[in-house]
Amino acid sequence: MCKLYQFVPIFCISLSVVCAKECSIVVLEDSNEFIKIADCSRRGLSQVPQTLPRDITVLNLRRNNFQIISNFSFKRYRFLQKVTLSENKLQKIEDQAFFGLSRLNNLNMSDNTLDLLTVYTPEMFLPIENLTVLDIQRNIQEHNNDVYRYPDVAFGVFKKIVYLALDLAPIPELGQGFQNLQNLKSLIFDRCFLKFLRGDTFENFTSNLEELRLTRCLHYFLHVDDNALSPFPKIAKINFEGSCMHLKQALSMLSSYSGKTLDIINLRGLNCPRFNSDEYPFVLTVTKDMMRYLKTVCVETLDLSDNGIVDFEENSLLSFDRPECIKHLYFKGNRFAFTKGRQIDELNTFFNKSIALKTFDYSFIPVRYWLEENAVHHNEQNYHSSNNIIYLPRSLEKLILSNLLCNDIRRHFMNRRGSNLTYLDVSYSYSNNVVIFESNASFTTETLVLDGHFHAALYQIEIVNFIHVKTLLWRSANLLYAMYPLDNMFYKRFITWFRKLKKLEHLDMSSNLLWILPDDLFLELDRLSELRLSKNLFQSVPTQIIFCSTIKTLDLRNNLLSTVDYATRVWADLMSTNHGFSLYIEGNAFECKCDNLNFIKWIQETKVDLDSRSYKCTLLNGTVITVLEAYETMHDLFSNCRNSIWLTVSSTLLGTSIIGVVLLIIYSKRWNIAVFFYRKFRKMVEKNMVKVTLMMFSFHMAGTAYLGLHNV
Template sequence: MADKLLILTAFFILFLNAQIISLQSLPDNVTISEKSTPEDLRESERSWIGDVDMHPQNLTTYIGSQKAETVGATSNDNRLGGAPSVNTVFKDLKTGNDDILSNRNKNLSRSNITLNGLKKKTTMGALKFISEGRSSQEVVVHTKVSTLNTVVLSTTIPETSNSIKLKSVRRAHSRHANLRLVSNNVKTFHQSVQKNQEIASLSSNVVTQHRNLTVDLVQKRFRCSCQGTKCVYSYCSLTSVPQGLPINITQLILNSNNIETLQSNVFSSYVLMENLDLCANSISVLENDSFRGLSRLKYLNLTSNELKIYTFPVLIFEPLKSLKMLRIDNNILECQPNPPSPDIAFSYLHNVEELHIDNYIDPDSEEGFGSGFRNMSSLRKLIIVCSSCSFESLWNGTFIYLEHITTLDISNCGITGPYIESDTFFPLRNLETLDISLNLPISMQYLPVILRGLYNSSLQTLRMDTIVDAFSLNFINSSIIEYLPRGLTTLSARGNNIVYINPDVVKILPRTLKTVDISENNIVVDPKQFPLEEMKQLKSLLLHRRFDVCIKSSSNIIFQSLCEHVTSEQGGDATDFTDNTTERKVGTVIPLSLKCVQINVEDMYNEFLLDIDIRNEIQYLDMSCSDIYQFNFQSLNRLQKLTFLNFRKSFTYSLQPPETDMSSLKFLLLGSNFLGEYFSSLPLFRMSNLTHIDMSENRIANLHKTFFNNLEKLEYIRLDGNMLSSFDVTISHLTQLKRISLNGTEVSKLPNHVRSHIDHVNKVNPGQIKIDMVGCPIQCDCFNLDFLKWMVNSPAFDKNFTGGYKCKYSDASLKYIGDGYKETIYVLDRECAKNYPMFLVILAATFLLLSAVIGTIIYRLRWKIRYLYYAAYLKVTKKQKNDDVKEFAYDVFLSYDSDDQIFVTRILAKELENRGLRLLIHGRDFVAGTYIASNIVMAVAESRKTLVILTRNLIQSPWCNYEIQMATMEAVHTGRSVLLFLLKENIPTRELDLELVRYIRNNTYMPYPNMEDEEDEDVMRQFYDKLVHDLKY
């Protein structure tokens, strides 16, 4: 009863927490394995670039699944240093992940964490674990332990962060402090928590008290069960092998329990078994018949138990007739002096092809692997783990009975250079791959001793990464590598503090070499000094300097994967270099067959590229972490087959475009430079076949509207980590677009034209375009409500909005969203509906206010506006005369009312014309059929002066008033004196309009003589002379 009450209490606590916590889903079928691929790539970054088929002649891309491939117990082992597979590695170029764990870092103990098909969800407030396409789920932790502790998946509520984190609580023995189960390989999910005030009062201690019980119940329900032919009993606290299982099972997973003994015939009922996993238990006792009945077993995993390999029963493996792979490493906790050899027990494993075993050989003994190993005639791959017991010494007889193996990995085994005999590897005549990496005591000076026994062997791949002291400086000369096997195709010497290589070294290198990797060193030599033209089969050359921030970046891993794919292909014979070749330039150092180049360059890079023969086969060029302040794309004109170009982190601030279309380029990585200002001012130059472009972390504040116009086949755009506030660019021509990543930018919404294109493409090909706006401050207010609704309904976005989607409110506060914006949209729908009437009132009031202001301005400037209108009209119709071009057509334009026509035409006009003035009189000279207003403007513009005959009749005439206004505007517009008033009648000021009074006061005026003076001829003559003078000047 108490247990049931405790269970109900636990689920009640989870229900309360579910009201305020949105748990994110783990990706399906996730596998994190140190032996397969580095998996600390952010989930939000994995799919930006898609999975890639890197065949040189058919470079195609497609959107990769965000689910990592399941490796399981039979995952491919990459401890030999090969680059990860393309399908699992080409998923991230994020600078923030530059500390990615190299798969060659052998000092980490071998470990696997497998999460198959596990999803964590919150449905109706309850915690559920759902299996998709699998009968059960697994959590497998392979470690070297001496005691068994419970491994749980827990949800925690930190005091300082409203987030939920998935943690893997691992077991580790004190002797294995160097074991690192890289926690960031399992994506840490961060989601915002909307805390309710009442729920916040719940004590975190109560949650902690019930959490482990709840998770344990879920695990037991879904893990400790069988479905079909597979049984999964991981983390089930078993102390013995469960009985009564279906007899037709083919897979039995019993890892991470408390099993200590495997009794005789414990598996005899399961004759169809093919896969048995017993890792991470406490097994210390095996009996001769422990595996009786398992004649069909192909895979057996006994890793991380407490077995003593030298005390194996002699007949323990005799029933395993079909076994192909055996893992019994990470068992020995300490070296034993002169231990007995287990070779008799292993002699029954005739069909085993791959063996992972702890080193049990006493460092002080000259005994090697016993004669029983000779019976393992199918053994091809041997991986020796030295986490507890180092070799230190290698004797001529150490591997004498292992002549069948083709792959030997003795990396990180503490092998010391002075204690290696010269014929140690001589018996291994079939050896094709040897890895001696991370044996720091070897040092370069003892390398010839190791190579001597391999000189005539069939060795094709030699990896000797990091075999020197970290503080040493190494100079490579011919004597060090003179015994390299003649058929070697791959040579890796990374991280060996090599500072100088004698050019003569190239002359004695095996001509069969296809891949040379001497990156992560500090070689200070001009690559043009190396006579590489003789290396006619060389396809991959990696010379990257030792900058950890670059070497461990995901883009570097991508490059290595591409090159490894290329160098594994069989190509035709390369064209020979000859001195008579007209295309060859002085200083050419690149062989025609070379396809991959990775090198740090500085100011000399243009010359280096220009010296390459135009017939070259270079497809992949990595110049990241160089000093290329201005990258000249014209220098790439000779690389006519270039497909992949990377110059990330090269301090580049400007690009010099090529003269022609770079049609071969498909991948362009420009991230982590200083190209923000350049990108904002110009569209990118033409690259008609470019499919992937990375412009992340370039301090981009805005992009040119037509930035992508020349990239018609673009599929993936990455702009992560920039200061970009708007994505207002033309993408309507990008019909093949698959992904836009704006992760961590300041973009708060997408423009309507961008949304329309995304909807159109996704309508034609559902789900083709995906958008990543994780970390963007999405504006959550009424003005952006339409975008929020579109985002929620668009197939371009993750429906759960996992990874860290945010809301930015009107008060500038930010909040992580855990419910897919559902609550936000619901609240905004209500708030915006309430504010709608007020919005209309404010809009109407604003419109009225603006109308009043604009109307007042127009009324105040009405005459100027009319004048400018008609002036422009006359200019267009070529009727306006310009004072600067020719003389005025008239001296005076007479402005008068028609009722005063007799005085004007018979007296005034006659006197003025007799004195030589050219007059324009509207009743006589206006053009018939033309607008009156146009005639007035023309008269004012073509006359030097406008004489206004002021009478009571003129005051009442609107056209006369218009003539005065036009003359005034002409004076203002041209800066010359235009108006002159003739006061024909004595009119009181009170009868005049205020504007007319102002015009009279501001312009010249003359009173007409009174009636008495009109009879005096002298007075009138003087008056007209004065008037004519004023009108002329």
């Protein structure tokens, strides 16, 4: 439980400071220790506010207008444990700026313009020498080829520091002062201009380091020595994602960890096309020699995504001495296919030994487009399909086969009995790859991603048996054509499947050209809590939704709604009262007119969690304003609505009066009217009787004359 207070500054610190919006104060009472958070982010501050409670422990000053931190700015707040000054315009920090913060253990000054060479001094850092986390990354704005001497003496003050994040210059000199950081576990370089990574680059850092992150070194081609990581024999996490150093070099660096155990090796996106050369080509075939060190490492998470891999030699990419160590394997964004014969055999061998594998990502693989004239598949009739079966390990929980363009051969990914597969992504795939399930296999899939197409999914009868799905993502799949017309071949399967999804909690059908939904579509979804229908063509909120009493989030952004009708508003308020409710309706074609006055009021008065209170709406004259403006100036903008209302009321009253007068006249003259109609009716009857009598007499006379003649 937490308590929320609003703290309003009464005065400004100086004339140069503009009074900012109030800071919010939150007290966390359920934690093991007292925590009071002052959130002053995005308040336009340029100096540390001095009127906050003295006992705050966390101060968030993110995204303000700080350029300088003056001496003794935090003296009042001696209990502070965490200060965030990120995303400001900081250029200078005075030596006694942090005076009094002996309890501070976390300081974040990332995303500023602090000059690493001149700003930091031992005197500045001494008051906060107990820091365990320091983040000053993304501060270097310009770089040159001069030697960059880091203020190691200043950083040497932090003998307790565990996490250090800073920038890396093209030619850094990291002095002996960094040897004092013996408790350092994580060294992070997120903005990197490094040119050469040598064996002595990090020699002054502790050998107890467990995590090294050297990411986004994009400005130069990074030349790497094989022994560059030798100063860190105990490292467990290596992350070089997005650094242009070439996969060949990165794999050679692993010589220091041959036969060792690591948690993470992230080598994603190392091959940069703009640094393509004969020695380090962007188009890469993985060789056995390149894998000589990696194959010996026992690693849990291995990411080789986006490295331009188009092929791999025998006993190379999938050859590991201890494949049972691997839990998460990523090949995303490369361009190699598992072809018939050796490569599929190697993959099956690897899967058979990978008894702990939980994640396999083989997505965004552009191998071959479908060209009908090539008639590739006509040449496959002599090759038995059983040779194309890839047997997934039973331990696998997450399989990602999205965005595949592999129209070459058919591959069957077989999910066997006893499988633990809970996450399956086959979105946007245009290939001959098929996920099949062994007979009588259990369907444990809880998350299913079918983005991009509906027919491929509904063709497979196995999908219809995924009755344990809790999250279904079916975006940009033209689902309108699966639902209408009602007699099409997919509609019956679609409805039948939805009737079985009794455990579904999260459903996303965004970007599907939907303007209407089948009746009772959500009737059986008693657990549905999140429904996303954004980027469709709904002109009103589908009535099927308001029969769902469990929805907590409804997303109807970027549709064609002109209003939210009364029934939906009542339902939304009820959901908000029962269990909380979020409604996202930004980007619709709302109209500010007389018929929508109740909707405009509801937007400002409801307790429903909305994504905005100032949606754009259009007046009758075409002017675009916000709903908030319409609410605040309602009497001026919609004064004509009252005139029309009174005109309607008066017309109704006048018509009612006229009808009433006519009815009263009729009632008062009722006997006269009755006698009048009685006389009219009697005359008509008498006249008809005379005619009937004359006719009968004529017939009688005629009959008598006939008989007389006959006797004669």
